[in-house]
Amino acid sequence: xxxxxxxxxxxxxxxxxxxxxxxxxxxxxxxxxxxxxxxxxxxxxxxxxxxxxxxxxxxxxxxxxxxxxxxxxxxxxxxxxxxxxxxxxxxxxxxxxxxxxxxxxxxxxxxxxxxxxxxxxxxxxxxxxxxxxxxxxxxxxxxxxxxxxxxxxxxxxxxxxxxxxxxxxxxxxxxxxxxxxxxxxxx
Amino acid sequence: xxxxxxxxxxxxxxxxxxxxxxxxxxxxxxxxxxxxxxxxxxxxxxxxxxxxxxxxxxxxxxxxxxxxxxxxxxxxxxxxxxxxxxxxxxxxxxxxxxxxxxxxxxxxxxxxxxxxxxxxxxxxxxxxxxxxxxxxxxxxxxxxxxxxxxxxxxxxxxxxxxxxxxxxxxxxxxxxxxxxxxxxxxxxxxxxxxxxxxxxxxxxxxxxxxxxxxxxxxxxxxxxxxxxxxxxxxxxxxxxxxxxxxxxxxxxxxxxxxxxxxxxxxxxxxxxxxxxxxxxxxx
Numbered sequence: 001x002x003x004x005x006x007x008x009x010x011x012x013x014x015x016x017x018x019x020x021x022x023x024x025x026x027x028x029x030x031x032x033x034x035x036x037x038x039x040x041x042x043x044x045x046x047x048x049x050x051x052x053x054x055x056x057x058x059x060x061x062x063x064x065x066x067x068x069x070x071x072x073x074x075x076x077x078x079x080x081x082x083x084x085x086x087x088x089x090x091x092x093x094x095x096x097x098x099x100x101x102x103x104x105x106x107x108x109x110x111x112x113x114x115x116x117x118x119x120x121x122x123x124x125x126x127x128x129x130x131x132x133x134x135x136x137x138x139x140x141x142x143x144x145x146x147x148x149x150x151x152x153x154x155x156x157x158x159x160x161x162x163x164x165x166x167x168x169x170x171x172x173x174x175x176x177x178x179x180x181x182x183x184x185x186x187x
Numbered sequence: 188x189x190x191x192x193x194x195x196x197x198x199x200x201x202x203x204x205x206x207x208x209x210x211x212x213x214x215x216x217x218x219x220x221x222x223x224x225x226x227x228x229x230x231x232x233x234x235x236x237x238x239x240x241x242x243x244x245x246x247x248x249x250x251x252x253x254x255x256x257x258x259x260x261x262x263x264x265x266x267x268x269x270x271x272x273x274x275x276x277x278x279x280x281x282x283x284x285x286x287x288x289x290x291x292x293x294x295x296x297x298x299x300x301x302x303x304x305x306x307x308x309x310x311x312x313x314x315x316x317x318x319x320x321x322x323x324x325x326x327x328x329x330x331x332x333x334x335x336x337x338x339x340x341x342x343x344x345x346x347x348x349x350x351x352x353x354x355x356x357x358x359x360x361x362x363x364x365x366x367x368x369x370x371x372x373x374x375x376x377x378x379x380x381x382x383x384x385x386x387x388x389x390x391x392x393x394x395x396x397x398x399x400x401x402x403x404x405x406x407x408x409x410x411x412x413x414x415x416x417x418x419x420x421x422x423x424x425x426x427x428x429x430x431x432x433x434x435x436x437x438x439x440x441x442x443x444x445x446x447x448x449x450x451x452x453x454x455x456x457x458x459x460x461x462x463x464x465x466x467x468x469x470x
Contacts, residue, residue: 014193014201018245021205025243028212029386029401030301057209059202094206114330118210118219140215140362141401164364168213181213181401183362 005074008041009082010055020056024170027179032137032146034130034178043074049172050097050124055082057095057122063088064095065109068102070126090121097124100151106159109167117164120182127151127173139184148178156186194241195273200224204242204397208388211399216361217329218312218396226392233266234392236289236308243304243388244270244287249277251285256293256434256451263291280454292355294376296433296455299385301402307370309391312398314358314368334366337409345414354419359406366409367398374408375418375434381406423448426468428459 010016016039023035042051058064064085066075079085090096090108103123112120127149134149135156148171150156159166159182166182180186192198200222207221226234244250250270254262258280266289267278279285282295289306299305311317315325318336328334337358344352357374361367369380370389380387380400387400400406410416421435426447433455435448447468450456460469 013198015246017198017201018193018243021201022243022245025205025208025212025386028209029399057202057206059199061203062206115326116220117214117217118207120210122209140404141212143403164214164217166213168209183213183215183401 004043005077005081008043008051008078010039013055016052017056020052023177024053024056024179027170027177028141028168028181030141030146031139031180031184032132032142032148032178034132034148034176036175037177038175043072043078045069045072045126046075046078046097047126047172048175049177050126051078053124053170053172053177054079054085054095054097058083058085060084060086062086062094063092064097065090065093065121067096067098070098070102093121095122095124097126099126106155106167111162111165111167114165117166120165120167122168122170124170124172125151127171130171130173130176130178136187137180137184138187139181141181142184148180150180150186153186156180156184160185191273193246193274194244194270196224196238196241200238201242204238207397208239208242208399211388211397212386212401214365215400215404216359216365216367216398218391218398221395221397223392223395228265228269230393231310232262233289233291233308235390235394235397236291236306236392237266237269237390238392239306239388239390239397240270240287240289241274243306244274244276246274246276248286249279249284250274251279251282251288251454252290253288253293253295253452253454254291255436256295257453259453281458282452282454292371292373293434293451294372294379296450296452297458298379299383301384303385305383305385305387307372307387307389309368309370309389309396310393311356312368312389312391312394312396314356314366329365332364334360337366338411341409341411345411350417351410351414357416358409360409361400362405363407367406369406373434374416375420377406377408377416378418421448424466425450425456426466428456428464428469429466430456430459430464 040051
């Protein structure tokens, strides 16, 4: 029996997931801010931050789409053991994880309906690094403007134009994360 | 703390609530349905607020609960004790020391800061519910941003009373999209909703809805050009601290018509009294 898939989860789930969620919530509420997140040791190629987000938000009720290199045996079994989340294609997922290029095209993910705009996917985008530079962000959660290193700008502008429908993004790198809800104007 | 999972709720329930909170923050003012649980208190006592608080609390938080501005009323005391027992967290009555504040029907007088979270207890989350009882219809109205009915209601107020007679749960529009019920806070508090530095989360347990305002979100109280929004307050100074800027409760003192006006926010009033401010009724 291979036991490496059994490790790397939260050792104190209720407290570690509470801390991890606060980091995710602060990031989503204040687009552009970068937060530390810890507690997970997922198998490669998942970052610790992406692993912690998955452990915090996923369970048997959340179909997850593994995009690109994350769709490997190690990640599948780790996710299955620690969360029980069913795997799905992009069109039926609630969460997706992968590098920006592997997640494309964004049009394949659910953006919610006009009566239930919350029934939309959240994309966890693995990045090489996160920095408070690059694209300028405006919108709810931001006092005036914020800056964040984004993998694209046009895609987020298109996503913003669909409001209140749209996708929400969590960017992860190492042990850090930032987020971009559908409300943020990117320029 | 023993015999409970941290913050009472099981982890799967917290994950479900946390996912709803994230979508609520991404769509400010939109009511996200969630699978509200039975809590060890009756509906109407803050079951929605308690579930949201349980989902956001960490062991390092300092928790404050207010009921109509007061820290020492039954609802506030029992919810504070609930989380002392089930989460083992520190509590406070000081607004500035708290990191998470659960509130029933008031926003603290002291401006909130970044890093704080304000959790509202909400009885009826749907602002259109008393105008249109069918959920299928109100959901359609929100999806089409069809809020004419609400303006008709406010207009009828004006034609009947000469002014907009709604004094609490005064409807607001969030980021020029969703009309939202701010919970039954006095309309005096409505301006504090907008451009607030703290995260504002709203939980309705019986009605199974969560909604949210991220920091620095534009929240406008509905009004008309010729009848602008007026956040009125009783035209008196506080009897204990003398403040002329706070929201006041009217307290009947005897059976001979005696009355006094005191700050509804007990922590704010005590802080001012400790700083030497005195009103005419202070002993």
